[in-house]
Amino acid sequence: MRTADLDTPAVLVDLDRVERNLRRAQDYADRHGIRLRPHIKTHKLVRFARRQLRLGAVGITCQKLGEAECMAGGGIDDILVTYDLVGPIKLRRLAALHERVRIAVVADGEAVVEGYATTFRDPGRPLEVLVECDTGAGRCGVQTPAEAVALARRIAAAPGLRFGGLMTFQPRARRRETDAWLAEARERLEAAGLPPATVSAGGTPDLLRAAEITTATEYRPGTYIYSDRMQVAWGHGSLEDCALTVLATVVSRPTATRAVLDAGSKVLAADTAPVPGHGHVLEYPEAVITALSEEHAVVDLAACERRPAVGDRVRVIPNHVCVVVNLADRVHLLRGDRVEETVPVDARGRVT
Ligand SMILES: Cc1ncc(COP(=O)(O)O)c(C=O)c1O
Numbered sequence: 001m002r003t004a005d006l007d008t009p010a011v012l013v014d015l016d017r018v019e020r021n022l023r024r025a026q027d028y029a030d031r032h033g034i035r036l037r038p039h040i041k042t043h044k045l046v047r048f049a050r051r052q053l054r055l056g057a058v059g060i061t062c063q064k065l066g067e068a069e070c071m072a073g074g075g076i077d078d079i080l081v082t083y084d085l086v087g088p089i090k091l092r093r094l095a096a097l098h099e100r101v102r103i104a105v106v107a108d109g110e111a112v113v114e115g116y117a118t119t120f121r122d123p124g125r126p127l128e129v130l131v132e133c134d135t136g137a138g139r140c141g142v143q144t145p146a147e148a149v150a151l152a153r154r155i156a157a158a159p160g161l162r163f164g165g166l167m168t169f170q171p172r173a174r175r176r177e178t179d180a181w182l183a184e185a186r187e188r189l190e191a192a193g194l195p196p197a198t199v200s201a202g203g204t205p206d207l208l209r210a211a212e213i214t215t216a217t218e219y220r221p222g223t224y225i226y227s228d229r230m231q232v233a234w235g236h237g238s239l240e241d242c243a244l245t246v247l248a249t250v251v252s253r254p255t256a257t258r259a260v261l262d263a264g265s266k267v268l269a270a271d272t273a274p275v276p277g278h279g280h281v282l283e284y285p286e287a288v289i290t291a292l293s294e295e296h297a298v299v300d301l302a303a304c305e306r307r308p309a310v311g312d313r314v315r316v317i318p319n320h321v322c323v324v325v326n327l328a329d330r331v332h333l334l335r336g337d338r339v340e341e342t343v344p345v346d347a348r349g350r351v352t
Pocket residue numbers: 039042061063082168169202203204205220221222223224
C-alpha cells in the first residue's frame with residue numbers, strides 16, 4: 001500500500017524520521033550523562049515507548065493516569081506521572097497501578113500530598129513523590145526553593161510516601177535561571193537531610209541544550225519524536241525533522257487564490273504557532289492556512305506561483321503535533337511512501 005491508496009484526511013508518520021529524532025536525543029543524553037525519560041503524550045503508542053526504552057531511556061513520563069494505565073497494560077513498568085492526582089477516584093486508580101508497576105508521581109501542595117499520604121500507608125512499598133517546582137513557566141509548582149523543602153519534609157514524614165526529588169517543566173530558553181532555582185532547592189534539601197535523588201526537567205525546545213541545566217539528572221522530552229511547526233519556530237531542528245504530516249485533499253478552489261482542504265480543526269487542531277497559519281503545506285511552502293473550521297482548512301495561495309487543483313493531495317506539518325495525535329483514531333506508519341502498518345493510537349483520548 002502507498003500513500004496514494006489512503007483516503008484523506010490521514011495522519012502519516014515517517015518511521016525513518018522518528019528513529020533519527022529518537023537517536024539524536026538519546027545520543028545527546030548519553031554524551032552528557034543525563035537520564036532520558038521521554039514523555040509519551042506526543043505519540044501515545046506503546047510501540048514507540050518500547051523503542052525509546054530500548055534506545056536507552058530509563059522509563060517514560062505520562063501526563064495523565066489514563067495514559068499510564070495504557071502504557072502499563074503494554075508492559076511498560078517504570079512510569080512518572082507529572083500531574084497532581086487529586087480526588088478519591090484518581091487515588092484508587094493510582095493505588096491499583098502502584099500494585100502493578102514502578103510509578104512515581106508529583107505534588108505541588110499540601111492538599112495533594114495529603115491525598116497520597118492517606119491512600120498510601122505501607123512503608124514496605126512506599127509511593128515515590130517528587131515536588132513539582134514552578135521555575136518560571138507559571139503553571140503548577142511550588143513557588144520558591146524554601147517551599148520545595150517544606151513540601152519535601154511533609155512527603156518524607158508520611159510513612160507510605162518516599163521523597164523522590166524535584167520535577168519542573170521549565171520555561172523555554174531559561175536554562176540558567178532554571179538551574180539557579182533548582183541548585184538552590186537542592187542545596188537547601190541537602191542541608192535539611194533530604195538530598196533529591198532525581199531532579200527532572202523537560203521540554204523539546206531545550207532538549208539539545210539540557211546539559212546546561214547542570215542540576216538536572218533527568219530530562220523529559222515529548223514532542224521531539226515527531227516535532228512540529230511550533231518546535232521549529234522555537235529553534236528545535238528544522239522542518240526536515242518533522243515526522244508526522246496530515247495528508248489532505250483539495251476539495252474546493254472557490255477563487256484564484258483560495259483552496260480548501262478536507263482537514264479542519266478536528267484533524268489539524270487549532271493551536272497557533274509563532275508563525276502565520278495553521279500548518280505548513282509541504283508541496284506549496286508559500287501557502288498560508290488562514291482559517292480552520294471543523295472540517296475545512298482555508299488556504300491562501302496568493303504567494304504561490306503553482307497552485308493545486310481540486311483532487312490534488314497535499315501534506316501538512318501541523319502547528320502542534322501532540323493535539324493532532326490525540327484527535328486521530330489511527331496513524332499510518334511509513335517507510336518512504338510505503339505504508340508499512342496502520343495502527344490505532346493506543347492512549348488516544350486518555351485524558352482522565
Ligand atoms: C510536565 C511535562 N514534561 C515534559 C513535557 C514535554 O515537553 P515537550 O513536548 O516540549 O517535549 C511536557 C509537555 O507538555 C510537560 O507538560
